[in-house]
Amino acid sequence: xxxxxxxxxxxxxxxxxxxxxxxxxxxxxxxxxxxxxxxxxxxxxxxxxxxxxxxxxxxxxxxxxxxxxxxxxxxxxxxxxxxxxxxxxxxxxxxxxxxxxxxxxxxxxxxxxxxxxxxxxxxxxxxxxxxxxxxxxxxxxxxxxxxxxxxxxxxxxxxxxxxxxxxxxxxxxxxxxxxxxxxxxxxxxxxxxxxxxxxxxxxxxxxxxxxxxxxxxxxxxxxxxxxxxxxxxxxxxxxxxxxxxxxxxxxxxxxxxxxxxxxxxxxxxxxxxxxxxxxxxxxxxxxxxxxxxxxxxxxxxxxxxxxxxxxxxxxxxxxxxxxxxxxxxxxxxxxxxxxxxxxxxxxxxxxxxxxxxxxxxxxxxxxxxxxxxxxxxxxxxxxxxxxxxxxxxxxxxxxxxxxxxxxxxxxxxxxxxxxxxxxxxxxxxxxxxxxxxxxxxxxxxxxxxxxxxxxxxxxxxxxxxxxxxxxxxxxxxxxxxxxxxxxxxxxxxxxxxx
Amino acid sequence: xxxxxxxxxxxxxxxxxxxxxxxxxxxxxxxxxxxxxxxxxxxxxxxxxxxxxxxxxxxxxxxxxxxxxxxxxxxxxxxxxxxxxxxxxxxxxxxxxxxxxxxxxxxxxxxxxxxxxxxxxxxxxxxxxxxxxxxxxxxxxxxxxxxxxxxxxxxxxxxxxxxxxxxxxxxxxxxxxxxxxxxxxxxxxxxxxxxxxxxxxxxxxxxxxxxxxxxxxxxxxxxxxxxxxxxxxxxxxxxxxxxxxxxxxxxxxxxxxxxxxxxxxxxxxxxxxxxxxxxxxxxxxxxxxxxxxxxxxxxxxxxxxxxxxxxxxxxxxxxxxxxxxxxxxxxxxxxxxxxxxxxxxxxxxxxxxxxxxxxxxxxxxxxxxxxxxxxxxxxxxxxxxxxxxxxxxxxxxxxxxxxxxxxxxxxxxxxxxxxxxxxxxxxxxxxxxxxxxxxxxxxxxxxxxxxxxxxxxxxxxxxxxxxxxxxxxxxxxxxxxxxxxxxxxxxxxxxxxx
Ligand SMILES: [K+]
Ligand SMILES: [K+]
Numbered sequence: 004x005x006x007x008x009x010x011x012x013x014x015x016x017x018x019x020x021x022x023x024x025x026x027x028x029x030x031x032x033x034x035x036x037x038x039x040x041x042x043x044x045x046x047x048x049x050x051x052x053x054x055x056x057x058x059x060x061x062x063x064x065x066x067x068x069x070x071x072x073x074x075x076x077x078x079x080x081x082x083x084x085x086x087x088x089x090x091x092x093x094x095x096x097x098x099x100x101x102x103x104x105x106x107x108x109x110x111x112x113x114x115x116x117x118x119x120x121x122x123x124x125x126x127x128x129x130x131x132x133x134x135x136x137x138x139x140x141x142x143x144x145x146x147x148x149x150x151x152x153x154x155x156x157x158x159x160x161x162x163x164x165x166x167x168x169x170x171x172x173x174x175x176x177x178x179x180x181x182x183x184x185x186x187x188x189x190x191x192x193x194x195x196x197x198x199x200x201x202x203x204x205x206x207x208x209x210x211x212x213x214x215x216x217x218x219x220x221x222x223x224x225x226x227x228x229x230x231x232x233x234x235x236x237x238x239x240x241x242x243x244x245x246x247x248x249x250x251x252x253x254x255x256x257x258x259x260x261x262x263x264x265x266x267x268x269x270x271x272x273x274x275x276x277x278x279x280x281x282x283x284x285x286x287x288x289x290x291x292x293x294x295x296x297x298x299x300x301x302x303x304x305x306x307x308x309x310x311x312x313x314x315x316x317x318x319x320x321x322x323x324x325x326x327x328x329x330x331x332x333x334x335x336x337x338x339x340x341x342x343x344x345x346x347x348x349x350x351x352x353x354x355x356x357x358x359x360x361x362x363x364x365x366x367x368x369x370x371x372x373x374x375x376x377x378x379x380x381x382x383x384x385x386x387x388x389x390x391x392x393x394x395x396x397x398x399x400x401x402x403x404x405x406x407x408x409x410x411x412x413x414x415x416x417x418x419x420x421x422x423x424x425x426x427x428x429x430x431x432x433x434x435x436x437x438x439x440x441x442x443x444x445x446x447x448x449x450x451x452x453x454x455x456x457x458x459x460x461x462x463x464x465x466x467x468x469x470x471x472x473x474x475x476x477x478x479x480x481x482x483x484x485x486x487x488x489x490x491x492x493x494x495x496x497x498x499x500x501x
Numbered sequence: 502x503x504x505x506x507x508x509x510x511x512x513x514x515x516x517x518x519x520x521x522x523x524x525x526x527x528x529x530x531x532x533x534x535x536x537x538x539x540x541x542x543x544x545x546x547x548x549x550x551x552x553x554x555x556x557x558x559x560x561x562x563x564x565x566x567x568x569x570x571x572x573x574x575x576x577x578x579x580x581x582x583x584x585x586x587x588x589x590x591x592x593x594x595x596x597x598x599x600x601x602x603x604x605x606x607x608x609x610x611x612x613x614x615x616x617x618x619x620x621x622x623x624x625x626x627x628x629x630x631x632x633x634x635x636x637x638x639x640x641x642x643x644x645x646x647x648x649x650x651x652x653x654x655x656x657x658x659x660x661x662x663x664x665x666x667x668x669x670x671x672x673x674x675x676x677x678x679x680x681x682x683x684x685x686x687x688x689x690x691x692x693x694x695x696x697x698x699x700x701x702x703x704x705x706x707x708x709x710x711x712x713x714x715x716x717x718x719x720x721x722x723x724x725x726x727x728x729x730x731x732x733x734x735x736x737x738x739x740x741x742x743x744x745x746x747x748x749x750x751x752x753x754x755x756x757x758x759x760x761x762x763x764x765x766x767x768x769x770x771x772x773x774x775x776x777x778x779x780x781x782x783x784x785x786x787x788x789x790x791x792x793x794x795x796x797x798x799x800x801x802x803x804x805x806x807x808x809x810x811x812x813x814x815x816x817x818x819x820x821x822x823x824x825x826x827x828x829x830x831x832x833x834x835x836x837x838x839x840x841x842x843x844x845x846x847x848x849x850x851x852x853x854x855x856x857x858x859x860x861x862x863x864x865x866x867x868x869x870x871x872x873x874x875x876x877x878x879x880x881x882x883x884x885x886x887x888x889x890x891x892x893x894x895x896x897x898x899x900x901x902x903x904x905x906x907x908x909x910x911x912x913x914x915x916x917x918x919x920x921x922x923x924x925x926x927x928x929x930x931x932x933x934x935x936x937x938x939x940x941x942x943x944x945x946x947x948x949x950x951x952x953x954x955x956x957x958x959x960x961x962x963x964x965x966x967x968x969x970x971x972x973x974x975x976x977x978x979x980x981x982x983x984x985x986x987x988x989x990x991x992x993x994x995x996x997x998x999x
Contacts, residue, residue: 009882071882296925303928341936342928348936349917376911379904380989384507384569384996405899406877408906413874415913419847427794430801430840438839438846438954439936456936491878498882 009499012063014075019060021080025053025087028138032091036131045091046131053087071498073154074489080146081481085111088139091132098127104470111477113139115484116147116362118233118330118453121466121473125238130219133236137226144230144360145193147484148263152358153185189263192270193229193360200255201225204248212247220244228255231360233330233453240332240461246316249333253323257290260327260355281395286356286366293322293350297343304340325350328362330453330461337460344456348439351446352415362451362484364411371399371407413487414449421445421479425472432469444468448476449483507997510561512573517558519578523551523585526636530589534629543589544629551585569996571652572987578644579983583609583975586637589630596625597964602971606963609975611637613982614645614860616731616828616951619964619971623736628717631734635724642728642858643691645982646761650856651683687761690768691727691858698753699723702746710745718742726753729858731828731951738830738959744814747831751821755788758825758853779893784854784864791820791848795841802838823848826860828951828959835958842954846937849944850913860949860982862909869897869905911985912947919943919977923970930967942966946974947981 029050036043068076089110092100099105105121112119113136120136122128201221208216220236227234237243241252258266265283268276277283297318301308308314320333325347336347354363375392382390391398422445429436436444440457444465447455454461458468465473482490492498527548534541566574587608590598597603603619610617611634618634620626699719706714718734725732735741739750756764763781766774775781795816799806806812818831823845834845852861873890880888889896920943927934934942938955942963945953952959956966963971980988990996 074881300925300928340928341934341939342924345924345936345939346921349921352917372907372910372914376907377993379907380986380993381995383572383986383990384993401900401903405903405906408903408910409870409874409877412870412906412910412913415910416870419850423844423847426840426843427798430798430838436839437937438843439940441839441843442937442940488878488881492881495875495878495882497879 007067009071009075010067010069011075013065013067014072014079015060016063016065017068017072017076018079018083019057019063022053022057022060022083022087025057025084025142026050028142029053029091029135031138032131032135035134036129039130041129041131042095043131045094046135048094049087049091052090056087071492074492074498077150077154077485077489078481078493081111081114081485084114084139084142084146085477085481088113088135091135095129095132097129097132099123099464099466100128100132102470104473105466108465108473108477109136110139111480112453113232113234114143114146115451115480116140116143116227116230116232116328116360117448117451117480117484118227119447119455119459119465119476119480120234120453121464123464123466125236130236134219134223136234137223137236140232140234141197141226141230143484144232144259145190147362148189148193148358148360149186150485152189152264188267192263192267196229196255196258196266197225200228200251203251207245207247207251213245215244216248224252225255228252228329228331229259229360231256231259231327231329231355231362233324235331238462241320242333242335249316249320252331253320256323256327256329256331257355259329260359260361261286262356262358263360264358265356279395282356282367282370285370289353289366290323290326293326293346294319297322297346300340300343300346304342308334308339321347322350325452326353327355328450328452330447332454332461335460335462337454337456337462344439348443348446348456351443351450351452352418354450364414364450368407368411370394371404372411375399375404375408410487414483417479417482417487418446418449421449421475424475425468428472428475429469432471434467434469434472436468436472444476445479448479451480451484505565507569507573508565508567509573511563511565512570512577513558514561514563515566515570515574516577516581517555517561520551520555520558520581520585523555523582523640524548526640527551527589527633529636530629530633533632534627537628539627539629540593541629543592544633546592547585547589550588554585569990572990572996575648575652575983575987576979576991579609579612579979582612582637582640582644583979586611586633589633593627593630595627595630597621597962598626598630600968602968603964606971606975607634608637609978610951611730611732612641612644613949613978614638614641614725614728614730614826614858615946615949615978615982616725617945617953617957617963617974617978618732618951619962621962621964623734628734632717632721634732635721635734638730638732639695639724639728641982642730642757643688645860646687646691646856646858647684648983650687650762686765690761690765694727694753694756694764695723698726698749701749705743705745705749711743713742714746722750723753726750726827726829727757727858729754729757729825729827729853729860731822733829736960739818740831740833747814747818750829751818754821754825754827754829755853757827758857758859759784760854760856761858762856763854777893780854780865780868783868787851787864788821788824791824791844792817795820795844798838798841798844802840806832806837819845820848823950824851825853826948826950828945830952830959833958833960835952835954835960842937846941846944846954849941849948849950850916852948862912862948866905866909868892869902870909873897873902873906908985912981915977915980915985916944916947919947919973922973923966926970926973927967930969932965932967932970934966934970942974943977946977949978949982 029046033043033046089106092109093103093106099121108121204221205218207213223236241249265277265280298315301314301318308317317334321336324331354365355361357365357367378390378392392404422441425445426436426441437457443455444459459465527544531541531544587604590607591601591604597619606619702719705711721734739747763775763778796813799812799816815832819834822829852863853859855863855865876888876890890902920939923943924934924939935955941953942957957963
């Protein structure tokens with residue numbers, strides 16, 4: 004395998020095929036533009052570019068797709084779709100999107116399912132543009148789902164071996180354990196869940212439980228709930244809707260960050276697989292503990308929110324929004340007490356289940372870290388008793404444990420460097436940023452959450468940061484979303500050698 | 502080894518011997534009290550307690566000292582000396598020390614070489630008390646030096662196997678590689694360096710380069726420089742003295758956080774060992790890069806400090822103070838820009854070299870993490886090429902790599918939980934704490950730096966935090982200083998079993 008150089012042309016060939024497919028979802032904002040009597044031109048241009056460049060690239064020979072080609076394709080795909088996704092925003096050029104950096108930021112935030120926005124005034128933009136942001140995130144969710152279950156698990160890095168155990172294709176279907184089959188099955192499930200979410204949201208509106216809910220809103224939020232993505236066409240995010248909608252969306256976010264292989268088993272009637280999953284119980288435990296603690300802090304400090312009922316709802320919603328890495332807001336949690344904010348900040352580092360649309364570190368890794376540290380402590384006391392870390396009935400190899408530790412630690416180091424880049428750049432650019440703003444923005448970017456604290460809070464905007472800072476944020480979102488290694492490996496000299 | 506229960510009485514026996522030794526350094530504040538015509542009573546009481554309790558404990562049988570007994574002895578020692586060290590402060594009862602929690606905080610901050618203080622008004626306290634704080638830190642530095650080189654390296658945990666390679670006793674003397682011999686040799690070196698530092702500081706005063714420097718000041722700061730500890734009898738810390746003193750102290754801090762085994766080799770004329778140490782070059786690189794970056798930020802944002810010369814001096818000083826975990830201040834860096842503050846905050850997580858008096862994660866671990874991640878990236882591209890991580894000429898075992906990752910990650914997790922405890926407790930206690938205050942205070946406590954940002958800044962005080970928060974901080978300092986495992990292992994059921 005190491006006897007040839009990386010096949011760049013083959014990687015570009017696959018990228019071309021992906022780009023051509025991008026024309027299909029671009030039809031949605033085109034149709035929205037026609038319906039709302041807006042100009043469909045920006046989306047037609049993007050379709051032309053996707054088809055043109057995509058077709059040109061597919062002309063390249065596709066000799067070999069092995070590990071390195073997969074890394075290169077993955078890295079290029081997210082970057083390229085961010086750019087193509089940003090083109091219609093820049094062509095419309097309304098409000099903040101007159102700046103290409105702002106358009107690129109929004110495009111990368113879309114495809115990485117980050118959900119951070121530079122928009123200042125939601126009314127300044129077309130319905131087509133607002134819907135395209137949602138569609139882009141839905142695509143990003145699908146992409147990462149396929150990446151996690153079908154691609155990354157085959158590249159033996161960063162503890163992904165473990166994901167393979169947890170999500171392996173044989174578990175989806177004993178018949179055809181190929182990448183295409185996994186993609187087809189989990190893609191259908193993803194589509195089904197999205198359709199279900201849209202139907203429920205619209206039904207809440209029709210049923211009188213959500214007077215503000217239009218069909219547009221129902222579809223738009225369904226696109227970004229199951230994808231744990233977080234864009235909203237509303238300035239107030241999910242806070243624009245009734246408590247019933249907020250509870251429903253809480254459920255959707257939790258489902259979106261659940262292992263899709265286990266969800267598929269559930270759909271097929273194998274309820275025990277989800278129920279017996281140690282990671283699922285750990286994930287629910289994290290959500291419950293977080294909700295309880297945030298509720299407690301909101302009740303202690305009644306300044307922000309009136310009433311215990313509202314406190315519980317907002318606490319559960321925001322805990323789910325942060326842990327699942329969706330990043331929606333049911334209220335402006337930027338005005339909460341320091342305790343509640345710090346807790347939400349800490350929860351940014353957790354993430355939902357492996358094999359889902361979630362971002363951040365993921366509960367599977369934290370579960371292994373917790374179990375392994377507990378094992379180490381026990382072994383310390385009795386030096387000769389060696390015990391493996393167990394997940395369910397299987398022993399986790401020590402190499403996997405090491406890789407999980409490595410990934411988690413390196414992710415934290417990246418977050419720290421991201422923070423430093425933002426503060427240094429803010430200072431050099433003359434756009435001061437406070438300590439907590441920088442910390443939370445770096446975490447929110449790198450772990451693809453969306454909102455931060457301070458000016459980039461849930462009801463704020465990233466527009467005010469220095470242009471160079473926004474470019475750095477684009478890089479952070481990109482590297483974080485595809486789990487660091489695919490991008491970083493491109494920087495090693497050996498990658499390009501025989 | 503696992504066939505018997507832990508021998509608590511043997512552990513208490515060793516603790517008793519350590520306690521009795523504590524009577525010796527307590528003579529210093531007693532003498533200071535006599536010289537300054539203050540009451541020596543608080544120190545005589547402490548001497549009586551140390552001798553009395555210590556002697557009583559040494560009556561217990563000392564049947565076996567194995568791994569578990571070592572963990573228990575280490576944990577109990579730091580806790581007990583913090584309490585006994587606090588007794589004279591509480592007996593004097595001047596100012597903030599009327600509160601036992603404040604006295605305990607200062608005692609733990611002393612013995613753990615943290616250097617965080619609750620003092621509000623330095624003039625309110627006796628010279629004996631101010632000197633006792635310094636002596637306590639010097640003892641803490643000695644204790645951790647012996648712990649790192651002679652004790653922890655023999656307990657195969659948290660990557661300490663590696664410390665063994667780097668600091669093993671055979672390297673000190675080929676003749677008697679026993680714990681006592683290591684302790685004797687490194688203890689002498691530590692004493693010699695302290696005496697040298699005191700002489701240089703006093704000489705600067707006599708030579709007219711430091712008009713403010715008294716003999717008292719020279720000795721007091723020598724005690725807490727080589728120990729990378731950070732207490733000062735002056736409210737302005739090292740900022741009370743001339744630039745010449747600040748440069749000298751910078752050097753002392755850097756020496757104190759250098760591997761003492763390599764320093765010993767240097768003293769014996771084997772200059773190549775220090776020069777060839779990869780970790781030493783990494784450590785100097787970190788110091789240089791940090792100094793350069795902080796200088797840059799101070800020059801960009803001239804608000805805090807006038808002049809490039811002063812900027813360089815304060816940047817180098819504060820970088821060294823934070824990286825070596827000493828925590829001294831040459832100026833109130835709390836007033837610096839967000840960028841500079843965030844950079845100092847990030848540097849709290851680094852630490853100096855293994856086998857020194859430093860705290861935090863340490864450069865040896867970060868070097869392994871960096872090398873290992875780079876190795877992993879290179880291996881990712883070429884799946885079958887397995888390469889060991891190398892340190893100098895030796896290959897580091899994969900188990901050690903895993904343990905280093907584990908320790909570093911778990912330390913970060915503890916820091917996060919510490920932050921959450923502080924914010925939640927602050928809120929419940931009605932003593933609000935800002936996000937960055939909580940983050941920096943937790944890091945400063947757990948990594949034993951000393952100052953934080955906000956109210957607990959270098960010229961501030963920890964006195965204003967809630968009493969319960971201060972108790973939590975005492976626990977953080979304790980657990981962090983002895984590298985987590987000795988305390989945490991006590992919480993495992995297997996520790997207490999056969
Ligand atoms: K998100
Ligand atoms: K310190």
